[in-house]
Amino acid sequence: MPQSSAQVTAAEISRIAGVTRATVSNWRRRHQDFPEPSGGTESSPLYDLDAVRAWLASRGHASAATPAEELRTVLRLHAHGGGGTSEGLPLLVLAAAGRPAEELTAAVRLPDADLAARAQQDAASACDAVPAADAVRFETGDAAVLRALYACVRDEGGQAALAVLAERELEDSAASGAYRTPAPLADLLAGLVPGSPVRVLDPACGSGTLLAAAARRGAHELYGQDALGVQARRSAVSLMLTAPDASVTVRAADSLRADAFPDLVADAVLCNPPYGVRDWGHDELAYDPRWAYGVPPRAESELAWVQHALAHLTPGGYAALLLPPATAGRASGRRVRAELVRSGALRAVIALPAGASLPLHVGLQIWVLQRPEPGGPERKSVLFVDTAAETPAMTAGPGGTAGNPRPRGGSRSASVDWDRITVRALDAWRAFTKSPDTFEGESGVARAVGVVDLLDDVVDLTPARLVRASRAEIDPAELSAEVDATRRNLVRAAKSLARTAGEESWSAAGATAREWRTATASDLARGGALTLLRTQPDSVRSRAQAAGGGTGGGGRPETRAVLTSSDVASESGPTGDPVGPYDDTAPVIALGDVLVRAVASADGPMARVAGEEDAGALLGHHVHLFRPDPARLDAWFLAGFLGAEENIAGASTGSTILTVSPGRLRVPLLPLEEQRRYGEAFRHVHELRAEARRATRLAEETARLLAGGLTGGQLLPSRDAESEGAVRVRGGDSPR
Known part of the structure; x- marks a missing residue:
């Protein structure tokens, strides 16, 4: 029996065609042959997807949606049947990520029945690698999803496909609070663990970012647990993609109520636990042996996670947890905090600026703990570091150069200077661990406070209060x-x-705004007017490393700086560090390239032209590179229109995080001389903003x-x- 075609909204049509929603509305009014609504309501009509694609193809509108967007759309439209299809798709990602691109292309072209059989074989081969994975069955009706998934893995890598799958499953499960820990923050937490721990546990692993950071530092045994099954599956597959040589074990269960690793003793524990959970098991866990430092109060679930981490450490092992600031000073947790300090288990508290991680309006803290060793040295002090209060000195040079720092954190849209925060935190921590008793600290930034001084009536461990107590030392x-x-x-x-x-004067265009014909960046790229470049996905690089003996298939340890999305927003030079080896396909920025941020926000400009300080740097993740043909496109003209607010909005998808589809950005079709006049105007706007x-x-x-x-x-x-x-x-x- 033939299946009915899927239905799409006007917004999805705009994403497929790479145009704005206003353009779709114009098509409906102006073209009588535009497909009639096949469902929905008068205010929110739905259209037959096959009919829409046929109409677009008849007018030469190739799909401007990225493979990830195509997968996202197909997943929404696909009615999952039985057989555990959703559970099997991550297994299929793992299998497909190890296949050559030509094999994935051949799979996409298979008939529906053959494609389902091929996917079932691939998923079955991955079952052996994923602990506790169940056998799955794909049907002919799953062919659309399977094609989109294979294409996404081929073009954007396994991690991109995995993220789309997790996003869809989280929406279906109505789960809340499932946020990805930013990679720089994960690297900082992993860097706070001295040495090279082999066995690492994350009891609230989410997408596996912290364990991936531990793997980059040499961990070979990775253990994770998460209350959400979708997150556990995502974490397991993601870690196998990024750390193919590591032993990965991930379980789905609540770590506090149902610890999947009761006998595990780890070298290190990294964790970003859920915050503010009152129903964490206080009553049934009142006599749990993990509470060696006191029973956590009902409102102090974070202190339960702290003690859970300590219970899984080998004596002398370290844990680093990301916690809300209230944990450091809330009255209900005073007794447990006092015992953590008195016993020497708490070694450091590091305050981060607002915007470092969700929730963005809160300045979170990192707690570094160490399980006491029987007969070990007495710990007389605790380190406190306040990176949120640290403000770099300003230079007198031109704004927007590599020498100028980003603005301080403190608002939802603040840029976070991870390089500076990481250096400050790690330098202070390493100096403190080397010689706690003689640590001098840095005025206003880092200070070691004696245990006796902390054990007062409130045991407030807030770094800002304790670090700023040394203000009298300022000359x-x-x-x-x-x-x-x-x-x-x-x-x-x-x-x-x-x-x-005061240098320029601006005149009105006339009685009405000027209008012009436009073309998408995809169209301009197909015509040779520009080249669109992006970085190689992590998962693809991981496969290359695995195939090439860990060198990225001929790659080399990279030392060049990386230009990040934050650099574009703050108009600074390249500040990022390369992660892992880069091969010869890694895009290198050239003078005159146009750089566009891949995630839309109001925090700083969305686009800029690469200057001399950018030339030779590597292109970072979340940055799109447009390389114009100077004989056909002026770089500043291109940057001005690509970064326009309406243009970015029309080419963005998502709800909480708006991802920019570079191929859908539109550019006016103007003669080169006129482009240059606009380019000079946009250059002046750039200089005005920088000043x-x-x-x-x-x-x-x-x-x-x-x-x-x-x-x-x-x-x-x-x-x-x-x-x-x-x-x-x-x-x-x-x-x-």
């Missing part, structure tokens, strides 16, 4: 000199901004230094009313 004369230098830089920046703002950002950063830095000096006692307000806010170094006349 008044040095602070005054720093204030004067920063104010001089601010005055110069303000004058430069005023000059830049404004530099002046803003210097103003914030000046205000911070002044306020801190006045409240800390290092600076005095002038008694001369005519000085307009001048400050004086303490040590002059005493105020009366």
Whole structure:
């Protein structure tokens, strides 16, 4: 019996065609042969997918959707049958990721029945590698999903396909709070574990990011557990793709209530547990032997995770957990915190800026713990590091260069300078572990506090409170000199901004806005006007490494800097570090390339033209590279229109995270001379933004230094009313 065709919304048609929703509305009004709605409501009509594709093909509109988007759409439209299809798809990803591209292309072209049989064979071969994986069965009706999955793995890698599958299953399960730990944060947590631990556990592994970071540091035995089955499957397959030589064991169950590894003793535990869970098993686990430091109160599920991690460590082993700031000071957890400090189990608390991880408006903390060793050395102090308060010195050079730092965290859209945070945290931690008793710290950033000083009535372990207690150590004369230098830089920046703002005049286009014909970036690429490049997916690189004996199939240890999405947003030079070896196919940025961020946000510009400081750097993940033919496209003209707010919105998909589809971005079709006039205007806008950002950063830095000096006692307000806010170094006349 023939199956009915799938139905799509107008928004999905726009994604398939690579146009805006307004364009789809125009098609419906202007073309009488546009397919009639086949379902839905008058306000939200649905259209027959086959009819829409046929109509688009008749007008030469090739699909602009990426393979991942195609897979996402097909999964939504596909009615899963029995036989465990959804459970079997991750196994199929694992099998397909090890196949050559030509084999995947051949699989996509198979008839439906043959494709289902081929997929079943591939999934069965992967069952042996995945612990506790059940046999799956694919039907002929699954062919559309199987084709889309094979194509996605072939073109974008296994990790991209795996992420789409997990996203869909999480939507179906109505699960909340399932967020991916950012890779730089995962690397930081893994880096806080001294040495090279072999056996690592993550009892709330999610997508496996923390265990993958441990594998990059040499861990060979990876153990994970997650309460969500979809996350456990995703983690197991993802780790097998990224660490093919490691032993991977992942279980699906609640770690606190049903520990899948009760006898496991690990060298290290890394964890980003769920926060604020009241129903974590307080009543039934009241007498659990894991609570060696006190029974966690009902409102302190985070302290239950802390003790669960310690219980799984070998004596002397380390754990690093990402926790909300309330864990450090909430009154209900005082007794457990006191015992963790008194016993020497708590070694460090590191505060991160807001925006480091979800929830983005909260500055999270990293707790570093070490299981006490019988007869081991006495631990007399705890390290506290406040990376959230650390603000780098501002340079007087042009804004937007590699020498200028990003703005401080503190808002939902703040850029996080992971390089600076990682260096600050790891340098302080390594110096502290080398010699805890003689650790001098860094004023306002890092400080070792004695155990006796922490065991007061509240046992508040908030780094900001404890680190800033050393403000009295700041030298008044040095602070005054720093204030004067920063104010001089601010005055110069303000004058430069005023000059830049007054250089150009802008005239109205006329009674109505100008209109022009446009083409998608995909069309321009097919016509040879530009080349679109991207980085090789991690999973593809992992397969190449496995095939080439760990060298990326001829790859080499990479030392060049990587230009990241944050670099584009903050208009800085390349600041990223390469992860693993890069082969000769890795895109290298050239002068005049146009760089577009792959995730849409209002945090800084979406696009820019590569300058001399970018040339020679590697292209980072989440950055699209457009290389225009200078004889046909002006680079600044291209960057200006590609990064336009409406253009980005029309080419983005997703709900919480908006992913930009580069091929769907549209560019006006204008003569080269006119492009250059627009390009000069966009270049001026770029310079204006850079000068404004530099002046803003210097103003914030000046205000911070002044306020801190006045409240800390290092600076005095002038008694001369005519000085307009001048400050004086303490040590002059005493105020009366």
